[in-house]
Amino acid sequence: MMKKPxxxxxxxxxxxxxxxxxxxxxxxRGIMVKYPAELHLCQGLIIPGGESTxxxxxxxxxxFLDEIRSLVLAxxxxxGTCAGLIMMASRLVEGDQxxxxxxxxxxxxxxxxxxxxxxxxxxxxxxxxxxxxxxxAVFIRAPWIEEVGRHVRVxxxxxxxxxxxxxxxxxVSAFHPELTGDERVHRYFLNMVEELSGG
Amino acid sequence: xxxxxxxxxxxxxxEMLKGGxxxxxxxxEQAKIAEEAGAVAVMxxxxxxxxxxxxxxxxxxxxxxxxxAIMEAVTIPVMAKARIxxxxxxxxxxxxxxDYIDESEVLTPADEKHHIDKWRFTVPFVCxxxxxxxxxxxxxxxxxxxxxxxxxxxxxxxxxxxxxxxxNDEIRRLTxxxxxxxxxxxKEMAAPYDLVCWVAEQGRLPVVNFSAGGIxxxxxxxxxxxxxxxxxxVGSGIFKSEDPAARAKAIVMATTHYHDPKILAEVSxxxxxxxxxxxxxxxxxxxxxxxxxW
Numbered sequence: 001m002m003k004k005p006x007x008x009x010x011x012x013x014x015x016x017x018x019x020x021x022x023x024x025x026x027x028x029r030g031i032m033v034k035y036p037a038e039l040h041l042c043q044g045l046i047i048p049g050g051e052s053t054x055x056x057x058x059x060x061x062x063x064f065l066d067e068i069r070s071l072v073l074a075x076x077x078x079x080g081t082c083a084g085l086i087m088m089a090s091r092l093v094e095g096d097q098x099x100x101x102x103x104x105x106x107x108x109x110x111x112x113x114x115x116x117x118x119x120x121x122x123x124x125x126x127x128x129x130x131x132x133x134x135x136x137a138v139f140i141r142a143p144w145i146e147e148v149g150r151h152v153r154v155x156x157x158x159x160x161x162x163x164x165x166x167x168x169x170x171x172v173s174a175f176h177p178e179l180t181g182d183e184r185v186h187r188y189f190l191n192m193v194e195e196l197s198g199g
Numbered sequence: 200x201x202x203x204x205x206x207x208x209x210x211x212x213x214e215m216l217k218g219g220x221x222x223x224x225x226x227x228e229q230a231k232i233a234e235e236a237g238a239v240a241v242m243x244x245x246x247x248x249x250x251x252x253x254x255x256x257x258x259x260x261x262x263x264x265x266x267x268a269i270m271e272a273v274t275i276p277v278m279a280k281a282r283i284x285x286x287x288x289x290x291x292x293x294x295x296x297x298d299y300i301d302e303s304e305v306l307t308p309a310d311e312k313h314h315i316d317k318w319r320f321t322v323p324f325v326c327x328x329x330x331x332x333x334x335x336x337x338x339x340x341x342x343x344x345x346x347x348x349x350x351x352x353x354x355x356x357x358x359x360x361x362x363x364x365x366x367n368d369e370i371r372r373l374t375x376x377x378x379x380x381x382x383x384x385x386k387e388m389a390a391p392y393d394l395v396c397w398v399a400e401q402g403r404l405p406v407v408n409f410s411a412g413g414i415x416x417x418x419x420x421x422x423x424x425x426x427x428x429x430x431x432x433v434g435s436g437i438f439k440s441e442d443p444a445a446r447a448k449a450i451v452m453a454t455t456h457y458h459d460p461k462i463l464a465e466v467s468x469x470x471x472x473x474x475x476x477x478x479x480x481x482x483x484x485x486x487x488x489x490x491x492x493w
Contacts, residue, residue, distance in 0.1 A: 012455050013218040013239060034456070049215045051239040051275055058237060058455055082215070095274060109274060115298035116321050118208045121201040140211045141276065141298070179211050 005193050008033040008042035012058040014050020014083060018178035022186045028193075036067040044077040044193040047084030049140070049176055052109065055083050056098040065100060072102055077169040077196050079189045085172040086143050093146050103170050104149025111144040111161070111174075118142070123175075125156040125164060128184040135182060137163070137175035144174055169196050204321030209343035212276065212298065212323060213407040216240055216344075216430055220420065220451050221409070223247050223434040225265070227272035229443070236447035240276040240298070242432070243269040248305050248352030249435035249474065252488075258306045260288040263295055270296070278325070283492060284310025286319075293322040299344070300324050302337075304491035305351045305434075312493060317341030327411065329362045329489050331369035332388030335398070338406060339391045345404060347428070348489045349412020352435050354476030356419045358489060359412050363426045366408070373399040412489070415440070415473045417453030417466050424457035441471030 004027065009019040011032035023030035023046070033039060045068065047055070059065050072078050080088045087100050089107035112118070118141055122134035137158070145162040148154060154162040163174040164185070169192060177185040202208075219239030224230045225247060233241050245261040246254065260281050270277045276298035281288035283302055288309070292300050302315050304327050317324040318341035327348035328334035334345045347366060349359030369388070376384055376399060385395040397405055410423035411432035420431045431454055433447075440446045449466040456462040479487070 011218070015214045015217065018214065034459075050217075051215065051219060053234060053275060054219055054237045054239045054451070058451070061452070114296050115212055115276060115323065116293065116296055117203065118212065119201050119203045120205055120208060138207055138211055140208060140215060176211060179207060179214065 004029055005043040005190065005197070006031060006041055007190070007193070008039060008045045010045065010047045010055075010059075010064070010084075012050075012062070012064075013054050014048040015176065015178055016048050019046050019048050019081075022178050022183060023190075026183050026186050026190055028190055036063050039067055039071055042076070043197055044079070044189065045071075046189075047078070047080040047087050048178070049082035049084065052083035052086040053097050056087060059087070060098040065098060069100055069102060072100075072170065075169060075196060077171075077189065077193045078102070079171040081173050081176055081178065082140065082142055085145070085174055088170060088172055103167050103172060104152055105145050105165065105167075105172070106147040107143045108146045109143050110141050111146075112139055112142050115141055121158060123156045123158060123163070125184070127153075127155050127166075128188045130184065135177075135184065136180050137177070138179045139163075139175045142174045145172070166192075206343065209323035210406050213325070213344035216276070216409075217407060218455060219430045220447075220454050221278065221430065221432045222437055222447060223432075224269060224438070227268045229438055230269045230272045230277075232444050233437070233447055234273045234275050236444060237451040238275060238447065239430070240278055241269065241273060242278045242280065242301065242434070243297070244280065247435040247438060249354070249439050250352075251305060252352040260285070260292065260306070263291065266292070266295055266297060280306055281315070282306040283308040284313050284315060286315045289315050289320060289324075293320055297322065302326050302342075304348060304488050308491050314340050314493065325409075327489075327492060328366065329492075330365050330388070331373075331398070332390040333492060334366060334404060334408070335388070335390035335394040338404070339394060342406065344407050344409070346409040346411040346432055348492075349410065349414070350479060350482075350487060350489055351412045353413050353479065353482070354415040354436055354439070354474040355479060356413045356415070356422065357479060359410050359414060359419075359423060360426065362412075362489075363410055363423060363428060366404075367427050370398055370402060370404070374402045414450075415476060417449045417463060417470075420450045421453045421457035421463050424454055430454065435474055439474035446470050446473070
């Protein structure tokens with residue numbers, strides 16, 4: 001077991017402290033990242049849920065896009081929830097905003113509708129621990145993954161739409177595990193961090 | 200089982216708005232300026248609070264056509280205001296598909312005793328509060344988000360500061376109040392006992408708390424964040440200023456980097472004139488809208 005990893009949570013806007021709390025609950029160290037220089041303290045990074053247009057513009061204004069791209073290409077694991085999924089996608093079905101464009105997926109923003117259509121539901125996930133136990137997933141004006149490239153592994157669907165997926169050191173979920181007490185997706189990400197840095 | 204409109208789904212959207220700026224807009228063009236500046240949501244209105252104040256008369260829910268045009272113009276969440284207690288305006292806003300309803304003192308109250316029973320709706324509500332008791336009464340009625348009221352349409356941050364400090368002070372005091380005195384505390388602030396106990400134990404409100412009412416500059420926004428707001432509403436402050444697009448962007452930056460005076464200095468530069476603003480004592484206590492709400 002490696003020494004306690006430090007996981008950064010991009011703290012420009014959105015549900016930052018919930019992710020930090022989950023990470024700490026899983027036994028790792030969680031820090032809020034407000035400046036690109038702080039990325040170098042992290043063994044892994046989470047881009048939280050929030051408004052993807054706002055987060056995208058702030059990332060662009062503060063020089064995060066290039067910095068995160070080069071760190072991830074050099075092997076830093078990255079997990080994005082909801083707005084984070086949109087930021088990591090290579091393509092959007094509609095709309096135009098700054099993207100990291102790192103993962104070979106096409107995302108559809110607000111795919112399930114407006115807030116009155118937001119919902120929670122039990123999903124069955126692959127690859128996480130105790131996968132036979134349903135995962136209570138909270139979807140808030142959530143995107144879905146419209147298309148996946150051939151190196152992307154889909155780890156769960158809702159009504160046939162991929163909503164959690166992995167490609168190499170990158171993980172995305174359209175739903176918000178940080179709003180529930182269920183740590184399995186965060187543990188899965190921490191295992192990725194351990195695998196990839198221990199490798 | 201798929202469930203919509205659960206408290207977790209309602210409060211969840213507010214969690215996603217944290218650290219962001221929600222801007223009042225009166226047209227699709229203004230909504231686009233707000234979105235382009237990095238607003239996390241817009242509040243669709245017919246008139247901003249400063250104009251509502253100036254116009255007098257009865258202020259009501261906006262024309263559904265105005266709200267729909269704004270919903271079509273942007274992809275960020277759209278909020279809209281219903282009058283206090285006006286549950287039919289709220290039903291209409293829910294039918295339009297707005298993302299959040301603000302049961303707002305800025306409009307003329309429709310009921311001088313009862314607020315809307317917000318548990319009956321799928322759409323979440325945000326409500327104003329000037330103290331902890333009022334915040335907890337709204338939460339008990341089903342509000343999924345709170346905003347301190349400040350004094351809307353004044354461009355004067357003093358009331359926003361008062362309300363944020365008051366709520367935080369009351370929370371702090373509860374955390375050191377012995378358990379056997381919490382019933383008296385609940386009685387005194389006219390708040391439900393269970394929620395008072397929850398706050399005493401957790402040391403925070405059970406839902407997100409934004410600041411509203413009088414924020415006009417990047418420094419105002421950053422000050423409210425440093426005082427503990429989860430995010431800010433800016434009403435008249437943007438579109439009543441000389442250069443709304445620049446000011447909107449600067450307030451977004453200031454809300455993200457509220458702890459960094461160097462960035463605050465940078466974004467505060469060259470924004471043109473802020474809205475004129477009003478001294479509270481000139482308004483007269485009987486004309487203050489923060490006391491609407493029961």
